[in-house]
Amino acid sequence: MPTDPDALSRARAAWRYRGQQRPDFALAPAAGQESVWDYPRPPAYVPDARRVEIKAGASRLAYSETSLRVLETGSPPSLYLPPEAVERSRLRPSARRSLCEWKGQAHYFHVESDKGLIADAVWSYPNPLAGAESLAGWFAFYPALLDCRLGGERVRAQAGGFYGGWITSEIVGPFKGDPGTAHW
Template sequence: MTELNTADSVRTTPEGLLWEPSPRWVRGRTGDVTVVDSRHPVLVWEPGVPVPLYAFPREEVREDLLRPAKNPPAGAHTGSQVFYDLEVDGELRENAAWSFPADELAGHIAFEWFQRTGKGLDHWYEEEEEIFVHPRDPHKRVDALPSSRHVRVEIDGTVVADTRRPVLLFETGLPTRYYIPREDVRLDLLVPTDHRTGCPYKGTAEYWSWRGRADVPSDVVWSYPDPLPAVAAVRGMLAFYNEAVDITVDGERSERPVTPFTKALF
């Protein structure tokens, strides 16, 4: 077993990777096959990537299921040298895993998450709770707080939501999101779409688009019908992308923020 210093701090490698040991028991599966079963995972942040990933000691990975990659990608991960294809029950998943060249991470293997990249392992668990899309960042906080603020949302000058009973969601690194009861939203001005997204902090979201002719991005409104317990207060409520609509809080118009979502929206 590769020994790692377990002091509570983030380290940096010469390649620019940030990493720290995690105390969580992590398992990754493809179908009914457990590919990773680790009590010594490491969280890794790649330069320019806002979310972490896990890397695992080789001893806690089913290396017998890994094959040298037939078509390794160029520049897919920071300084990565070796990619692996994953073969489970006769199905080959290309470039599902890789290793970093950093000395500090020698002897570790990282995996793609299917829900994030469309390849890799299907299901991930921390302890007995399934987690989705990517590992949760221990340095990030998400709080959903009921409020009595007066929140009004306008699209192209039309008021589409007006409430004094929002839930404010505070998520590290993102603008405040205002979740509004459906009864306080002009649902007749919105049309449901087939778009769905997953979030490791909140769950699976469903979306609506604006019916009007204004230059508004599609899927500008979302809701979590069955949120994770930590943000249960937003259940069934609707939120609008601050980046694309006009939001007024207690009489003060908010500036439209520029976030990692802005480019995708526009």
């Protein structure tokens, strides 16, 4: 992953789609829906007041009516919750790191559950890049590994295993991470 400013600039410039115009292959949203192809790049960080509930196994890991939706071209939103909304006593630091050219270096956490340890199910940006400062210390969650609900609706996981987008009935794609989307 790029770490120097020139490499970050090249990574940012490599994106073909940036939300200014919906590509021909994108689904048209119906009333009350959003197309991920209308989201910008760099991403937008949008406050959301809907109830967010996250369970790891049978018990609650997080609950909040305050979240930040990260809206980025081609991906379902990722939701970030403030630290006080998370049962942090159940998080165990992971050695895993990843780098987003817009947000910076992500740190991952395993989650203790009644069914055992769930590896790398949560991430955070302790020191985000300029423009993403609102995410500092907030937590995001993989719906493929945890039971995530937004406004009472169970979230479907974004395909691909890397991205942590939350797919709900209000979101249309196709989505980055689906088979054949690596070139996006």
